[in-house]
Amino acid sequence: MIPVLDTDAWVEKLLSTRRSAEGKILAFYEHRMEAICRDPRLLLMPADDHLAHRGDGVFESMKFEGRRLYQLDAHLERMERSARGIYLTPPCTQSVLRDIVLQVARAADTPDGCIRILLGRGPGGFGIDPAECPVPSLYVVAYSLTPKPEEWYEKGVTAFRTSIPAKQGYLATIKNANYIPNVLMKLEARSRGCDIPVSFDENDFIAEGPTENLCLVDADGTLVVPEFTNALSGTTIMRVIDLVRDEMNVAFRKVREDELYRAAEVMVLGTTTECVSVVSFEGQPVGGGRPGPVARRFRELLRRDLAENGISF
Structure with missing residues (x-):
């Protein structure tokens, strides 16, 4: 029988369960929480987020080396264009998102790495209608960079x-x-x-x-x-x-x-x-x-x- 867990048991099991490549996740931000976390076991996306089950969202990837983030503004401008292209309004302004990215990079506490920004339609259902999603989702993740030799x-x-x-x-x-x-x-x-x-x-x-x-x-x-x-x-x-x-x-x-x-x-x-x-x-x-x-x-x-x-x- 598959056990049915209460909240405390589920969280306890979650925290005791290792995830693959967890050492690559350095820090992340989620808009629902409005906070940054460094524990890769807690990097979770709701299954009913249309970003997850419909691919309804946009993203950007950038790198930082020597604690310098490269082409941040160019990536944010392209993300803004991409979001407009699918009629998706971010849950915060571009200036706020810029600050979030820098804070996540800082929280990663390493000189070299990558940043992934994921902007989705948001959680709310398993249909295809964007009206299911009252609030867009936003995830900003810092992860390790392995440069080519x-x-x-x-x-x-x-x-x-x-x-x-x-x-x-x-x-x-x-x-x-x-x-x-x-x-x-x-x-x-x-x-x-x-x-x-x-x-x-x-x-x-x-x-x-x-x-x-x-x-x-x-x-x-x-x-x-x-x-x-x-x-x-x-x-x-x-x-x-x-x-x-x-x-x-x-x-x-x-x-x-x-x-x-x-x-x-x-x-x-x-x-x-x-x-x-x-x-x-x-x-x-x-x-x-x-x-x-x-x-x-x-x-x-x-x-x-x-x-x-x-x-x-």
Whole structure:
């Protein structure tokens, strides 16, 4: 028989039950509690939160290093756009959310880590109607960061054309909580023994990776960024563009697969990836088959920018 526990017994059992990877959770905030906690056993989401059972919500991920939070405002601005895209009003202002993020990062009590913000429709029922949810949910979690070793950047990554199609435009441009296509892309990459799956839209143009943007340097030295028609506008790639405007030309346009093989360099950019060279695509060498100087320059600029402009907490 499954026991039926009262409140005290349930809480006692909860506190005695270990959770997987609990050492990775450093601190978290939940809007219902209006407090920060460091015990990963208490990081819980109500099952009737539409964020959990419908994927009805948006999120952002950012990192901090040396107690400096990188691109906080860019992530918050994108979250605000994403929330508007699904007609979701956060339970607090952006300035209050900004302060919450900084306080959670501080409570993590470690120099390096990541922050995940989850904004959901809220708890209230198991239907699909947002009217079930009287108050939106908000979770801010600090968790550990395991940076890639330098050897990974020196080696470069392999990429391939995933069988998972690009998301529909109106969904791809919103950082929403439904990441099933992204998960399937990662599973396919693992089964193929490759690093980065790349999705293509219905017109055979490059869209994005599971959590990263792709770009290339053409024979003329122009940085070519695939249009964000069926892709999320990445905070990292947009910051790189700001940092290199005086160094090279930048073009946003549609890009087909064959251009990757002719490119001087192909790169993948993301929050924790930073910038890494793609050295092969579909088993064929690209960019000379080795990491290039532009990728190294981009990563150097990103590292410097974090040190100089990251928000200290």
